[in-house]
Amino acid sequence: MKLKCPHCHLQRDPQNAVRTIRKLGKYYRKSDGQYLTRFWCVRCGKSFSAATTSRAKWQKKRHLNKLIRDLLTGEMSQREIARVLKINRKTVVRKFRFATATAKTELANWNKNFGPSTEVEFDDLETFEHTKYKPLSVTLIVEYSTRRILGFEVAQMPPKGRIVHYAKKKYGLRTDHRPLARAKLFQDVQEFVHPYAVIRSDSNPSYPADVKRFFPYARHETVLGGRGAVVGQGELKKLKWDPIFSLNHTFAMLRANINRLIRKTWCTTKKPGELAGHIALYALEHNRRLATTQ
Numbered sequence: 001m002k003l004k005c006p007h008c009h010l011q012r013d014p015q016n017a018v019r020t021i022r023k024l025g026k027y028y029r030k031s032d033g034q035y036l037t038r039f040w041c042v043r044c045g046k047s048f049s050a051a052t053t054s055r056a057k058w059q060k061k062r063h064l065n066k067l068i069r070d071l072l073t074g075e076m077s078q079r080e081i082a083r084v085l086k087i088n089r090k091t092v093v094r095k096f097r098f099a100t101a102t103a104k105t106e107l108a109n110w111n112k113n114f115g116p117s118t119e120v121e122f123d124d125l126e127t128f129e130h131t132k133y134k135p136l137s138v139t140l141i142v143e144y145s146t147r148r149i150l151g152f153e154v155a156q157m158p159p160k161g162r163i164v165h166y167a168k169k170k171y172g173l174r175t176d177h178r179p180l181a182r183a184k185l186f187q188d189v190q191e192f193v194h195p196y197a198v199i200r201s202d203s204n205p206s207y208p209a210d211v212k213r214f215f216p217y218a219r220h221e222t223v224l225g226g227r228g229a230v231v232g233q234g235e236l237k238k239l240k241w242d243p244i245f246s247l248n249h250t251f252a253m254l255r256a257n258i259n260r261l262i263r264k265t266w267c268t269t270k271k272p273g274e275l276a277g278h279i280a281l282y283a284l285e286h287n288r289r290l291a292t293t294q
């Protein structure tokens with residue numbers, strides 16, 4: 001194990017510990033019942049332990065971090081987690097933010113372990129923040145053969161259909177951020193997609209230009225979108241054969257496992273950023289679960 005002083009970055013030399021970094025006893029951490037070794041740096045005279053540089057520093061319920069992550073990506077609401085684990089709701093919120101803060105970077109790092117995908121599918125999922133008058137769109141891109149999530153982006157979009165008039169009256173004009181988000185997503189996943197890949201999506205008229213811009217050598221196949229089933233199955237289509245099944249299956253899994261995306265749920269997104277964090281957390285967990293079952 002390479003040990004470094006977090007204050008002056010002096011490396012510990014195991015052969016010469018007395019002159020580099022010495023051990024300075026142990027202490028008991030009550031929150032998770034672990035003994036930690038303290039170290040003392042000879043050069044700067046400061047002491048430290050494994051907890052000094054840990055992201056979970058000062059946390060009193062660090063033993064719940066993993067469990068809460070699992071529950072958040074397994075359909076459970078924050079309030080329900082608090083009730084079952086007998087902790088405060090605000091603790092769950094803090095744990096949620098702690099977990100989601102790094103989730104998107106972790107997702108990108110996870111995807112770097114795989115070679116570039118040769119066949120991918122992407123599409124938009126619709127949800128909302130606080131009210132149906134303020135819809136949000138989630139663009140997601142998956143690898144066809146494994147259903148691995150390569151990336152996603154959340155963006156606000158204007159309402160459509162019969163509610164347009166009322167939505168405008170109540171909340172004003174809602175601009176469309178989807179094109180920008182799609183460009184950002186394509187830029188982010190460029191490194192995970194093979195330059196000559198097959199990219200499949202539905203026949204949205206604004207897709208081909210963006211695909212051409214970021215994946216100039218790829219083959220873009222468009223398919224006709226079908227009507228989604230209303231309850232339960234999420235985006236799974238009422239068609240005999242769905243050409244973008246991998247993607248719609250993933251959307252259905254998002255709907256089933258992220259409580260705020262369940263149709264007709266009581267839990268709603270209050271802030272788009274939190275939704276993005278939650279999806280990142282789920283996507284990471286989703287990819288990990290896929291990797292262990294294959």
Ligand SMILES: [Zn+2]
Nearest residue numbers: 005008041044
């Ligand atoms: Zn030092």
